[in-house]
């Protein structure tokens with residue numbers, strides 16, 4: 001399964017994309033609990049992201065959003081619960097973590113580019129070492145992904161020579177170069193100036209339009225409303241409310257959700 | 268005091284021998300430092316590892332070698348080891364081993380602290396892409412840590428180079444020992460020790476110059 005699947009926007013196809021009506025999800029989180037020294041950060045959390053779906057996680061700082069994304073690719077193993085990627089149990093003792101991680105692209109708030117490699121080096125490391133592509137194949141793929149994020153001219157640049165927004169777009173391209181089945185984006189714009197935010201968001205918007213499966217953590221509510229198929233409000237380590245953007249943003253049932261939305265709107 | 272003539276003839280007579288001493292000094296340093304680096308990377312990684320047993324063993328090694336004088340280590344390997352286990356090492360071999368073991372302890376500290384400066388987020392970014400722990404070490408953490416460790420490594424190399432002069436006590440024919448031998452024949456302590464000192468200075472100056480170049484090259488683009 002590829003990240004980019006053509007998105008059919010006919011009414012039938014839209015109805016079919018509704019997550020309850022789909023087959024097995026790309027990412028399924030089942031009753032996951034995570035503690036840090038006695039502090040319960042994730043409290044029996046469950047969610048599913050289906051093929052072609054854009055799910056957005058919102059919630060207050062410290063609510064466990066980053067922890068959840070790190071659990072999903074086992075950078076932080078959960079205490080209990082199960083996580084499935086394309087049906088394979090990634091929390092199983094004998095799971096092939098490297099294979100499963102390679103299928104999930106993750107992009108972090110502070111880019112985490114490898115500073116000792118050029119943009120090309122950053123984009124080809126995993127395709128060569130993990131997917132066993134030849135240098136030429138990896139380079140072709142790197143060029144393709146850089147074109148997608150509008151940075152084809154920067155292939156030989158060093159991360160230190162790029163602006164924040166450019167670095168973040170390189171980080172997105174690096175994740176895409178592994179041809180993941182889903183992308184996890186963790187507040188990828190919060191370290192950026194407003195202009196760069198627009199550049200990065202437009203890349204994500206484009207990916208959404210092309211049918212990419214994504215789980216996005218963001219503080220941009222306008223953007224969330226625009227790209228999300230589903231919105232989940234995470235509070236105190238569990239998902240307090242979820243639904244379509246309209247359901248969560250305009251018709252929220254929970255007082256806590258409304259309080260949060262009011263606060264971010266005035267922030 | 269010497270006349271200029273006698274000074275020149277002294278140089279002519281003894282410089283070749285001292286230069287040969289330099290050659291051996293550089294060889295012992297080269298081999299000792301290379302082996303010490305391998306040891307230092309292994310011990311330093313063990314000290315940063317998540318395995319308590321490995322960590323304590325590595326810690327014990329470092330404490331033992333940093334807590335005892337190199338001279339005693341040289342004597343121990345040359346004189347005591349043959350009693351303990353039935354091996355007779357040549358002075359050169361014993362001395363080089365001592366320099367390597369000693370440098371290894373100091374290198375491991377440099378490596379350990381360099382590893383600690385690499386943020387976990389770099390590790391996570393690499394593992395998230397599907398790279399194994401080993402591949403992450405080799406391609407992501409290692410090269411970055413090396414850059415951080417380089418000044419400390421170069422510093423220890425200059426120290427190890429000077430340390431090789433202690434091998435004179437077990438008659439290894441390196442620079443200092445050759446100086447001693449020449450003085451025993453000429454009684455010209457002032458001139459010969461001055462020349463010996465200048466030769467050490469020149470070797471270390473060349474090393475520092477080379478190290479600076481290497482560092483600048485590697486650091487060109489990394490922030």
Ligand SMILES: Nc1ncnc2c1ncn2[C@@H]1O[C@H](COP(=O)(O)OP(=O)(O)OP(=O)(O)O)[C@@H](O)[C@H]1O
Nearest residue numbers: 036037041059060061062063064065066067068187
């Ligand atoms: N490695 C860690 N060790 C101990 N506590 C941690 C660790 N990582 C996160 N926490 C704690 O877990 C809680 C959730 O953190 P997390 O980073 O997941 O929140 P978040 O929702 O992503 O917040 P933000 O919006 O600020 O990014 C916080 O209270 C944080 O202090």
Ligand SMILES: [Mg+2]
Nearest residue numbers: 065066067187
């Ligand atoms: Mg976070």
